[in-house]
Amino acid sequence: GEAMAAVHVRGELAEQLASSGDIGHPRSMLQARFPQLGSQLERLEEEWWYCPEQNSAQKELYGRREPKNNLKIRLGRFRKWAMSRNEKVIVAFGHSTYFKELMGGQHRRLRNGEMLKIQL
Numbered sequence: 001g002e003a004m005a006a007v008h009v010r011g012e013l014a015e016q017l018a019s020s021g022d023i024g025h026p027r028s029m030l031q032a033r034f035p036q037l038g039s040q041l042e043r044l045e046e047e048w049w050y051c052p053e054q055n056s057a058q059k060e061l062y063g064r065r066e067p068k069n070n071l072k073i074r075l076g077r078f079r080k081w082a083m084s085r086n087e088k089v090i091v092a093f094g095h096s097t098y099f100k101e102l103m104g105g106q107h108r109r110l111r112n113g114e115m116l117k118i119q120l
Helices: 027-033 035-041 068-084 096-102
Strands: none
Touching (some): 068 096
């Protein structure tokens, strides 16, 4: 049979936190919901999104928007990680704003479920 592709969970692919809908869920909740990704999720902090002390989906608390500079730092980390990989093709799932910024802000917004090929 075919070998299964490696799965890596990368917290820096999170959507830029701009509203209450952008707040992530704790790692433990994700592990319970997606047990097949347990070991990959283990690498995330329990509260891995921007400014968890002021932003919590469970507490219905939205107190701080993520600055663009913080997003750019995350973009740099992901780019560095992707460039260090031996794979020729990496499939990454994320949000439109993230990928638009990854491309230097030069691309239009992606529609829900839309795919885009990017060469780093």
